[in-house]
Amino acid sequence: MxxxxxxxxxxxxxxxxxxxxxxxxxxxxxxxxxxxxxxxxxxxxxxxxxxxxxxxxxxxxxxxxxxxxxxxxxxxxxxxxxxxxxxDLEGEVTLGVITTLSPYLIPQFIKAMKDLVPKMHFNIIETGTGQLLEGLHTGTIDIALMATPTGISGLKEYPVFNEPFVAFLHSSHSMVAQEYYEMNEKDKPYLLLLQHEYCYNAQLLDICGLEQQRDKQLDQFSYDINSIETLKNLVRADLGFAIIPQLSILNEKDDSLFKPFKDPKPVREISLVVADTFSKKLLLEKMSKTIWNCLPENLKENFSYRKIQWNDSPYFIKATNSFK
Incomplete structure (x- = not known):
């Protein structure tokens, strides 16, 4: 029947x-x-x-x-x-955001969403990609704002925007006067990565054409870097160079040391990710539109790009397998 x-x-x-x-x-x-x-x-x-x-x-x-x-x-x-x-636009929802995006987008997002959905309460967690995926799997996180694609079944991904990477050079770098940055072999050993941000690091290594981080002794110090702001300060101290997301330079007063890549620009896809059982579709639509409206105009324009993957990176697979 x-x-x-x-x-x-x-x-x-x-x-x-x-x-x-x-x-x-x-x-x-x-x-x-x-x-x-x-x-x-x-x-x-x-x-x-x-x-x-x-x-x-x-x-x-x-x-x-x-x-x-x-x-x-x-x-x-x-x-x-x-x-x-x-x-339904009422109730409580837990939003997890990758640490390399949260400081530069979430303050504007919170301000905009307060008036748009006044009956929704957001618990916002800033953490790494691995923790976001685990939270989506266990249900402790309802929505993740993160780089995609994840390549994981059971999740639905709703792309919001593509964020270009830019190079941050120290003042004595040989390409500081150039309009664009082009990767060269001499720079590769000086690439600064973020500790435990395996998704982010995998993207940087892809841009540089590396499968793993190269060892480089910087005087008598080694660096366990966990934030883009610390990473930028190390570059300013002439201790290496960095490739960082474009939103992280929005509040920089002097942008002369931040160099874009030539087209097609390397970008990371930023998406809202939920379990395939998540039901609040209207909320996702509101969030996606709000995030888009928070972006600077140059990120809304059409440009030639190449999307940088991370889930199939040899570095990412090796790094995450060591914790299984």
Missing amino acids: TIQQFRYIIALDEHRHFAKAADVCMVTQPGLTIQLKNMEEEIGIKIFDRTKVPLKPTLLGIEIIARARKVLREVDAIRDFVVNQKN
């Missing part, structure tokens, strides 16, 4: 005529007749007495039709529930 068959027998009960019921159900009369016959054969009971004019349900048919109406009421209630869930 199917839901559609239930709709057919209810229409027949209401109109007591095959042609009228078929018209209401937007199906051919032979098609409706076949479906009724299939249902009666399946349950072994005649639902309608076809010898009567107008058509009349049998005694058992009356009970079956009544039960079918009850089932359809439940089906409609489920549909209404799902629609309400998708459009």
Whole structure:
């Protein structure tokens, strides 16, 4: 038995005529007749007495039709529930954001969302990619704002924007007077990475054409860097160079040391990521639009780019496998 068959027998009960019921159900009369016959054969009971004019349900048919109406009421209630869930803009949601994006976007996002969805409460967690994926898997995080694609089944990704990478050079760098930065072999040993940000580091190594971080002794110090701001200060101290996301230079007063790449620019895709069971679709639409509106105009323009992957990077696979 199917839901559609239930709709057919209810229409027949209401109109007591095959042609009228078929018209209401937007199906051919032979098609409706076949479906009724299939249902009666399946349950072994005649639902309608076809010898009567107008058509009349049998005694058992009356009970079956009544039960079918009850089932359809439940089906409609489920549909209404799902629609309400998708459009619900109340309650609490946990948003996880990658650390390399959160400081530069979330303050504007919070300010904009406060007025847009005043009945929603956001718990915002700033953490690394691995923790975001784990949180989505366990349910401790409802929505993640992160670099994609993840390549993980069971997750749905809703791309919001592409963020270019830019090079940050120290003042004595040989290319400081150039309009664009071009990778050279001499720079590769001096690339500064972020500790435990394996997704981000994998993207940087891809841009540089490296499979793993090269060892470089910088005097008697080694660096366990965990923030882009610390990384930028190390560059200013002439201790290496960095490739950083474009949003991280928005508040820089002197942009002469930040160099874009030539087209196609290397970018990371930033998406809202949820479990495939997440139901608040309208909320995702509102968040996506709000994030887009928070971006500077130059990120909204069309430009030639190449998307930098991370989940299939040898560096990423090796680094994350060591923790399994």
